[in-house]
Amino acid sequence: MSEPQPSAATTKQVMVRCPSCSETVPYRTDNPYRPFCSKGCKAIxxxxxASEQFRVEVKPKTEDFPDID
Ligand SMILES: [Zn+2]
Structure with missing residues (x-):
């Protein structure tokens, strides 16, 4: 379904977009940071x-609910 598609039939190279910097990079199985372009982007x-999870976790939910009687 959402698998990366080869950019051309004549090559086995699969291009993917780095989720961090949106750079288009070759998807390589020998890249330990895939689908990111680099270690830095994966860390970012x-x-x-992590911060999103933390923010959601500490967010008070009481105000999200209307008063139900
Ligand atoms: Zn990147």
């Missing part, structure tokens, strides 16, 4: 994910 994304 993990950091953003």
């Amino acid at each position: 994304d993990l950091g953003a994910w």
